[in-house]
Amino acid sequence: MIPFLDLQKVNERYAEAYHQKLDEVLQKGWFILGDAVQQFETEFAAFCQARHTIGVGNGLDAITLLLRAYIQLGRLQEGDHIIVPANTYIATILGIQQAGLVPVLVEPDPVSFTLCPIQAKRAITPQVKGIMVVHLYGQRADMPGLAALATEYDLALFEDAAQAHGISFYGNYCKTFSFYPGKNLGALGDAGAVVTDNPEVAAQVRLLRNYGSPEKYVHSLAGTNSRLDELQAAFLQVRLPHLLDENEHRRQLAARYSAGIVHSQIQLPQVVDPSLHAFHLYVIRTPKREALQAYLLAKGIQTMIHYPIAPHQQAALKHIATGPLPITEQLHREVLSLPISPVLTYEEQQIIIDCLNAFPG
Ligand SMILES: *Cc1c(COP(=O)(O)O)cnc(C)c1O
Numbered sequence: 001m002i003p004f005l006d007l008q009k010v011n012e013r014y015a016e017a018y019h020q021k022l023d024e025v026l027q028k029g030w031f032i033l034g035d036a037v038q039q040f041e042t043e044f045a046a047f048c049q050a051r052h053t054i055g056v057g058n059g060l061d062a063i064t065l066l067l068r069a070y071i072q073l074g075r076l077q078e079g080d081h082i083i084v085p086a087n088t089y090i091a092t093i094l095g096i097q098q099a100g101l102v103p104v105l106v107e108p109d110p111v112s113f114t115l116c117p118i119q120a121k122r123a124i125t126p127q128v129k130g131i132m133v134v135h136l137y138g139q140r141a142d143m144p145g146l147a148a149l150a151t152e153y154d155l156a157l158f159e160d161a162a163q164a165h166g167i168s169f170y171g172n173y174c175k176t177f178s179f180y181p182g183k184n185l186g187a188l189g190d191a192g193a194v195v196t197d198n199p200e201v202a203a204q205v206r207l208l209r210n211y212g213s214p215e216k217y218v219h220s221l222a223g224t225n226s227r228l229d230e231l232q233a234a235f236l237q238v239r240l241p242h243l244l245d246e247n248e249h250r251r252q253l254a255a256r257y258s259a260g261i262v263h264s265q266i267q268l269p270q271v272v273d274p275s276l277h278a279f280h281l282y283v284i285r286t287p288k289r290e291a292l293q294a295y296l297l298a299k300g301i302q303t304m305i306h307y308p309i310a311p312h313q314q315a316a317l318k319h320i321a322t323g324p325l326p327i328t329e330q331l332h333r334e335v336l337s338l339p340i341s342p343v344l345t346y347e348e349q350q351i352i353i354d355c356l357n358a359f360p361g
Contacts, residue, residue, distance in 0.1 A: 002339055004302040005182055005355065009118050009343045013036050018188070021234035033210070033227055036234035043240055044193060050172065052202035054194045055228025057210045059162045059178025062192040063095025063132070066158060066174055068289075069194075069204035070130075071099065072221065075156060080129040083155075085115040086328040089182040089313045091178075092160045093320075096132060103320065104128060104310055107327045111270045113283070113335075114141035117149045130156035135164035135207070138184070138250075138278030139271070143170035161195075163280040166247045172197040181234055184250070184278050185243050187232040240357055246342035250279035253340050253349055260353040265292075265361055281306055285334040288361040293336060299355045304331075304337045 004274035011018070023250055025036065045053040054061050070076040078100035086105035094104040107121045107263050109116035113136050119292045120131060129149055133141045136299050144160075150157040159169070164183040169175070177183075179191035185204065207214060212223030251274050258268050267285040271277055283306065286292050293303050310332045338352060 001300045002249075002302065002344075002352065004304045005341050006343055007181055007186075009292065010186070010335035010341060011188065013343075014242075016236075017238040018235055021238060022231065025231055025234055026287035031230050034230045035185060035227050036237060040228070040233040040237050041193075042238070043237065045195065046177070047166075047240060047243075048169070048195045050175075050195045051197045052195065054196075054202055054209060055233055056192045056205070057226035058190040058195060059160075059176060059180060059192040060091040060095050060098075061094060061209070061224075062178065062194045063158075063160060064098045065205050065224075066176055066194045066201070066209045067096065067101055068208055069201050070156060072204045072208070074360055075198055076101065076129055079127075081125065081127040082130045082132050083115070083120050083123050083128055084132045085134050085136065086290065086310065086312060086322070086325045087113065087307075087331050088136060088160070088311065089162070089307060090314060090316065091162070092132060092134055092234075093311050093317065095160075095176075097126055101130075102127070103132075105322045105325065106319065107325055108136070108331070109142075110327050110331065111330065112139060112141070112272060113137060113269070114139060115146065116142055116339040117145035120146060121149055124153055124155075124191065124304065126278075128153075128155065130158065132158045132160055134160040134162075135167065135278075136271070137164045137283050138167065138169050138280035139269075140164065140170070140276040143173075143202040147171055147173075162192075166243050166279045167276055167278045179232070183315060184247060184280050185236065185239055188235050189229065189232055191228055191232040192200075193228065201328050212360070216306065223279075247278050249342050251277070253281050253344060254279045254344075256346065256349060257338060257340075257353065260350075261356050263357055263359060265359070266356065279340055281337045282340040283335050283337050285331070287334060289336050291361045292356075292359055295359055295361070296352075296355060299351075301352050301355060302339065305335060306337050311343050
């Protein structure tokens with residue numbers, strides 16, 4: 001059996017270092033916003049070549065709190081519209097809603113799967129005040145094009161980088177990350193972060209994540225509780241130094257898939273520039289998706305679908321107003337994610353490639 005992602009194997013490589021971190025935290029007896037959070041925030045900011053990282057509870061909260069910070073600072077108003085790709089994970093859309101803003105779902109580019117400036121431009125109205133880009137599957141969207149659009153229309157530009165840890169970013173736009181265990185940089189539980197160069201935004205997010213409290217028992221605004229957990233921060237410190245090596249292994253695997261898979265019914269993902277792709281996922285397209293997935297499973301190969309139901313077709317978002325989204329709906333019918341991870345071996349991968357090429361469909 002080749003699992004889609006063997007998290008046990010991913011983490012067992014770091015077991016000794018994790019145990020040591022647990023011992024250190026136990027020894028200090030400080031479990032909330034302690035040294036590990038502070039150190040990880042410094043290390044991750046340096047890694048992203050940004051001034052500030054604010055650790056929060058998860059990736060959804062990172063999006064919500066970043067947008068709430070913009071509202072606190074008067075750069076956005078409640079009810080403003082934010083452009084977002086229609087084929088993202090639902091968290092991006094929920095984060096916008098939870099900040100009191102209105103998501104405007106836009107069709108992605110069908111080849112890169114990410115937001116394109118042409119489609120985004122068509123969705124601009126006087127109410128639109130921002131764009132939330134998603135680097136879906138780990139591939140950087142067309143940031144130069146989207147940045148030019150944002151400048152032309154005076155829109156705030158944000159990046160949901162939950163799938164893109166370690167890519168080379170463009171400019172210094174505010175970014176949000178998730179450290180959910182299966183992400184390229186994963187914790188051993190929930191965790192997330194906001195990354196920004198702007199000291200005012202950083203200060204607002206810092207307040208919002210901790211009850212709006214600049215000092216203990218003083219509350220300057222009605223914040224929430226979404227602190228990065230001290231233990232998770234300590235575990236993330238263990239993994240961060242290995243992230244680029246792990247991404248490089250993913251990149252090699254992706255190149256091997258792209259060179260090795262040859263099948264008339266399978267469309268390979270377009271990689272614009274490998275250095276701008278974290279290969280969180282390697283996603284093929286096929287009109288025979290259900291048959292291919294069942295065939296691979298029968299051969300002992302587990303695959304996943306990211307995502308089986310489009311956000312606008314979810315019961316949770318049934319009241320959201322959108323125009324027709326045929327590209328998004330077709331992608332949701334055709335995408336299939338193949339195993340890719342820092343612990344998938346080339347031998348395992350060759351079995352997958354051989355099976356794919358022999359698919360009778
Ligand atoms: C994982 C993910 C999130 C949400 O992260 P959580 O930590 O699970 O809240 C948001 N956006 C995208 C694109 C994601 O992949």
